[in-house]
Amino acid sequence: xxxxxxxxxxGSLGRIWAMLLRYLYLLRSSWPRTVELLYWPxxxxxxxxxxSQFLYVNSNYVFRAFGVLLAAVMLWDVLFRGQxxxxxxxxxxxxxxxxxxxxxxxxxPYEWVASLLSMSLIRVLIGVVPAALLAIALYHYSIxxxxxPLIAFFAVLLVMGWALxxxxxxxxxxxxxxxxxxxxxxxxxxxPISAVYYPVSILPHWLQHVAWALxxxxxxxxxxxxxxxxxxxxxxxxxxxxxxMMLLALGAWIFFLALRNAxxxxxxxxxxx
Amino acid sequence: xxxxxxxxEHLVKRYSTATAVDGxxxxxxxxTITALLGGNGAGKTTTLSIxxxxxxxTSGIVNVLGVDILRHRYRVLSRMNFSSPFVDLPHRxxxxxxxxxxxxxxxxxxxxxxxxxxxxxxxxxxxxxxxxGKLSAGQKTRVALAKALLNEPELLLLDEPTASLxxxxxxxxxxxLEAWQxxxxxxxxxASHNMAEVExxxxxxxxxxxxxxxxxxxxxxxxxRYGRANLEEVFLHIVRKPDPxxxxxx
Numbered sequence: 001x002x003x004x005x006x007x008x009x010x011g012s013l014g015r016i017w018a019m020l021l022r023y024l025y026l027l028r029s030s031w032p033r034t035v036e037l038l039y040w041p042x043x044x045x046x047x048x049x050x051x052s053q054f055l056y057v058n059s060n061y062v063f064r065a066f067g068v069l070l071a072a073v074m075l076w077d078v079l080f081r082g083q084x085x086x087x088x089x090x091x092x093x094x095x096x097x098x099x100x101x102x103x104x105x106x107x108x109p110y111e112w113v114a115s116l117l118s119m120s121l122i123r124v125l126i127g128v129v130p131a132a133l134l135a136i137a138l139y140h141y142s143i144x145x146x147x148x149p150l151i152a153f154f155a156v157l158l159v160m161g162w163a164l165x166x167x168x169x170x171x172x173x174x175x176x177x178x179x180x181x182x183x184x185x186x187x188x189x190x191x192p193i194s195a196v197y198y199p200v201s202i203l204p205h206w207l208q209h210v211a212w213a214l215x216x217x218x219x220x221x222x223x224x225x226x227x228x229x230x231x232x233x234x235x236x237x238x239x240x241x242x243x244x245m246m247l248l249a250l251g252a253w254i255f256f257l258a259l260r261n262a263x264x265x266x267x268x269x270x271x272x273x
Numbered sequence: 274x275x276x277x278x279x280x281x282e283h284l285v286k287r288y289s290t291a292t293a294v295d296g297x298x299x300x301x302x303x304x305t306i307t308a309l310l311g312g313n314g315a316g317k318t319t320t321l322s323i324x325x326x327x328x329x330x331t332s333g334i335v336n337v338l339g340v341d342i343l344r345h346r347y348r349v350l351s352r353m354n355f356s357s358p359f360v361d362l363p364h365r366x367x368x369x370x371x372x373x374x375x376x377x378x379x380x381x382x383x384x385x386x387x388x389x390x391x392x393x394x395x396x397x398x399x400x401x402x403x404x405x406g407k408l409s410a411g412q413k414t415r416v417a418l419a420k421a422l423l424n425e426p427e428l429l430l431l432d433e434p435t436a437s438l439x440x441x442x443x444x445x446x447x448x449x450l451e452a453w454q455x456x457x458x459x460x461x462x463x464a465s466h467n468m469a470e471v472e473x474x475x476x477x478x479x480x481x482x483x484x485x486x487x488x489x490x491x492x493x494x495x496x497x498r499y500g501r502a503n504l505e506e507v508f509l510h511i512v513r514k515p516d517p518x519x520x521x522x523x
Contacts, residue, residue, distance in 0.1 A: 011380035018377030022363075025370045029404075096363035101420070104325045105378040106350045265288075266319065266328040269360065 015107050019115030023089045024122075037123060041077045041131040048073040049139045065227035067141045069197060072220060074135070074143050076196045077128050078154055079216055080187050082161020083168070085123030086116045087183035090169040094177060099262075100269040109259055113252070116169075117162055124158060146223070149232050153219045156237070159244045160215045161187070166251035170258035173267070195220050215240040215247065277336070278303045278428050278460035279324060284333035286319050286484075293319040294330070295484035301477070303427075306454055306461040308471040311481030312512045317464040320481070321430050324462070325355055338428055351379055356421035357432035358414055364406025368397060368416050371405055372423065379424040391419040395449065411442040418446070422453065431463035435470060443467075447474060468505035478504070480511055487511060 027034060052069045055062035062068060093099055102112065136142045143150060168186055172179045193207060194216035200208055211217045218240035222233045262268050279301040286294040294316045301307045309317045322328035324337060326346040335342045340349040362371045369388065376384040392398040395415045400408060405416060414434070421429060434450065435443035447470060454461055465471050471478060472492045480488040480495070488495065488511065492504050499507045 014380055015378050018374050021377070022366070022370075022374045025366050025374075029365050092363075096365070097360060098363050100327060100357075100360045101355075101362065101375075102378075103327055104350065104353075104355045105375065106347055106380070107378050108347065260329075263327065264329045266286075266322055268327045269318075269322055 011106070012108070012111055015105075015111045016114045016118070019107070019112055020118050023092065023115065023119040026092055027123075034126070037081075037127045038130055041074070041081070041127045042134060044073050044077065045070065045131040045135050046138070049135060049141070052139065052141075065224075066139075067143065067145070068224060068227050070135055070139065070141050071143050071146065071223055071227065072196050074128055074132055075153055075157055075219060075223065076191070076194075077131070078124055079157040079161045079190075079194075081124045081127045082120050082158040083165040083187050084161075084183065085120035086162055086165030087168055087172075088123070089116050089119045090165075090172070091180065091183060094172065094180075103268055109256060113166070113255065116165075120162060120165065121158065124161075146226060149222070149226055149237075152237050153223060156215050156219050156240045156244055159248055163244065163247035163251035164190075166248075166255040170251070170254035170256075173255070173258035173262050176267075190214060190216060193217070199224065213243070215243040218243075276303060277301060278305075278338060279462060280334075280336040281320075281324075282334040284320070284323065284335065285331045286316075286323065286328065287331045292484050294323070297333075297481075297484070297486050299479055299486055299489065301460060301462055303460050304458045305477055306451075306463070306475045307477040307479065308475040309462060309464045309479050309481060310466075310468075310471065310508060314483075315481040316484040317481055318432060319484075321355075321432055321462070321464055324430060325353075326350065351424060352426060353428040353430065354421040354424055354426040355430045355432075356417045356434060358410070358417065358434070358436045358438075359432065360417075361413060362405045362416060362420060365404060367402050368405050368408070368419075369401040371416075372401075372419060375420050376423050381423060387423060388419075391422060394453075395419050410437050411439070414438055414442070414446060418449070425457060426459060428460045428462070431461060431465075433465055433467075434463055435465075435467060443470070450474065468503065468508055472504045480508075482511060 048069050052062055052066055055069070056066055093102065132143050146153070164187055168182045171182060193203065193211045194214055195203070195211055196216075200211050200217055200221055203211055218236040222236040222240075225231045225233050225236070277300040279299075281300070282298045284294050284297040285292070297316070297320065309320060311317050319328065323330050323335060324342065326342055330343070338349050338352055342349060362368075366374070372388045372391075373384060376387060381387055388401075392401055395418055397412065397415050397419055400412060405413070408416060418434075435446050438446065450461065451474060453459070463475070476491055478489060478492055478495055479486050488498075490498065495507050496502070496504060499510055501507045501510065
């Protein structure tokens, strides 16, 4: 015990909670940001809900399962919001030029990452859960009817979002704030090849190989199997999980490498807008 | 326990196009206030950043409070702290929220009591619930000091602690730091451009130029050695003297 009543025990969870509290304070301090979290998922769901109603009577594809597009749009938002939620919390530190303060405390980089991941989960839930509930009210479609596989789909996409987010944050650490737009744009590169709204078989043959290297593709194909044929493809889930772990390890490697590089360049005190 | 709060040996920091710190060696005794002086680009901030673990050196040995900070920085970070007027606390959170978060990062118990005590000592109670970005320069400096003193550090590193403050506020900050140091017997290493401040507060001065320590001693000893009237004249003499005439000292 020290002079200021400091505990000599590890306190790792305490530091993770401290950082999480910081991001929650930030979220609470700006209601437009909270509204923005809800706005896009809800708007997307409303648009695709009407589209589903139209296609239900005009398309055999949607007729087979009304929720196929609505479930896809909500699950895609898990991936997108998972990545963005992590990146935004990271960017908050860059905008505030706060890295210099943080890294003279006992906060370990992995503890910071744990708080970024936790905040990403919170942001996803704030964005997606109200949209999912509204879909029940507006279109009588509940994504929760997917049952337990929904938890697996959610987890795979969230972890993939984290992996992308860590890699993007690493690039921003390396390249500076000029690379900030990557946080908003990068994930959309994966949208066409993740087979979100259409089967992977629609893609050109060569592109299908790329698509099957992404965990997200297994989720959306698995979702359609479940909705159309009532079959849960455990093999898809296991492959997606394995790919997720590889992506997460790669994302974390890029992030920690960039952080070390920032320490070598002396960028932690200077980095910011 | 090591007698030195800081012991640096043969410290080098090279970037691709420049050498910021060039084979610096020095010690800072525990319980003293030491100044790191030098012109812009002399290597002061680089040296402070290395001592804080924010910057990795190219080579050298850095012991802080008896711990090799390059290998075991997490063993010592909770016993030291840092303040700079050039690195504000996050603007959007209130002062209290910022301090609570840092108190948690330092694993303090009795956080609210500690913040209340610091608020009284540093006279920041009136704006604890104001966003940190809406404070004046003097208020920001006092809040930054509150953050830096949260964990009652044994070693406090300060980067120009009174920069951009009016004379009255600057004097208040200096008096506060002197009283705090006397009470806690902590070690302070401060980079400064204010020679009167250094003469008043510091028992030892490290003079840096082009990445090297070119002289050291108490302010009075330096003034006498160079035959000048005050430390400002010593500083100007050293900064303007051609490099080959200055020999690095350990």
